[in-house]
Amino acid sequence: MVDVEGFAADGYDAVRRVFQRLVDDGSETGAGLSVWREGREVVRLSGGWSDAGRSRPWRDDTLVQPYSLSKAFVTLAALAAVRQGAPALDEPISGYWGEYGVRGKDRTTLRHVLTHQAGQPRFAAEAAGIDLLDDGALRESLARAAPEYAPGTSLGEHALTYGHLVDGILRAGAGTTLGEMFHDVVRPALGLDAWFGVPDDALGRVADLEYANPEWPRRLHAAPWLETPDGALDVARVNSRAWRQSVFGACNLHTTATSMAAFFSRLTSEDGPVRELLGPELHAELLASQVTDFDEVFGTRITWTLGFVRDQGKIAKGGIGGSVAWWSLRHHHACAYLTRRLDDHSRAAEIAAALGDDLAVVGED
Structure with a gap:
């Protein structure tokens, strides 16, 4: 068994149990989980390893690429x-x-x-x-x-x-x-620990991505849209220093679970940093439903805002591989589950269920 580090406030024991089980049964080999409510972090958990050789434990400041959450x-x-x-x-x-x-x-x-x-x-x-x-x-x-x-x-x-x-x-x-x-x-306006182009002094915090199954890239519904240019799903390529220090906006932000959950916790706030950055009109545009239709890449009907997926229960964004973050419109908490083990979104969905959320349709599985 691998130790899970961090804390879960009273009332979040079920979330900790789910996370511990995912690490214990091997569904997760390296991940961070953060939940924010009413302006404070109520769950911060780290489990597994941040490197392929399993010599560096995942820490609360571990950076990882969450694919389309970057968008x-x-x-x-x-x-x-x-x-x-x-x-x-x-x-x-x-x-x-x-x-x-x-x-x-x-x-x-x-x-x-x-x-x-x-x-x-x-x-x-x-x-x-x-x-x-x-x-x-x-x-x-x-x-x-x-x-x-x-x-x-x-x-x-x-x-x-x-x-x-x-x-x-x-x-x-x-x-x-x-x-x-x-x-x-x-980045400075929102206080993000997030990078397009990881600086030299933060490279040691970046987690190595790995496949849950060697066939994973070919099983993706979105695979035909990810083939060109070659390499975006090649872990040897995306684990390289050159990739980590480049700007490939669709997918190569590197960030922490705490930073993402903190961001989503303030996303809709009328006196928060996102509104201050954009102003009232563009903030409203950002959050408003813009189009609802069948998304061919997701393979399902979906509602997009200007940057997020939205339904009656959440404003969210996820990416292939299983990383996702969201703001719960029903329960008024934010959560981020970031992983290095590239698989589907079932792990984050279990975390969401423990919080009373439904994580349907967040990424391109």
Whole structure:
């Protein structure tokens, strides 16, 4: 048995028991769990290991890549730029990113991108030979490519393209980059222990990802949208220093469970840091339901806000591999479950059930 470190306040014993069992029975090999309520952390648990060699125990400051949970912070960077004056949510991107306005994309807007309706849920086949970390070439491939459907007419999470689209928009429309907006504006405003491009002095805190099953990448419903460019599901590649210190906005934020739960605990607050960062109008836009339709990448009907999945019970974002964070609209607590063992969302779903939450439809299993 592996020790679980941390604490659970009175009333959260069931959550601790579930987490301990997941570690004890091998369902979990390394994870962090945090729950916040009424402005304080009521659960902080760490279990398993942070490295493949199982020599470094998972700690409460362990950083891990949660895949598509990263997208929520791409959204915040985009909206922070909108508040500063450029770009606008509903003006054609082609007005400032001229190269993008070809092959049916001339009326695509930032809102289309942020709600996964821009028609580019994956990189085109022509991008197959581009290196995973050649962000300039990947942005250019998106600008050249035809959309898979007319923007605004269908829905599919922009699985690997989301960050590159926003980065291109910010470069052309605001004279900045996704990385700069996140690190210079979003990260300090929200007090996040989260990184696009992990600094040298934090690399020792990063957890190694591993497959629960070697067949896991091929079993994903979303696999066809994650094939190009090659490497986003290759643990040898994503565990490399080069990847960890790059900016691949769709999926490579590195963060802690405590930081994510703290963020979600303040997400809807009318006097919280997210509203202060964005202002009342954009904060309301961020949280409001924007589109409800069948999402081809998720394989189910879903409601998107500008950056999150929303239903009657929660505002959430998860990623392939099992990491997820959410704000419970019913119970007014926030939870983050971040894992290095890439599998489905059943572990987080068990934690959610112990909290009285339903975690249906949070990531691209």
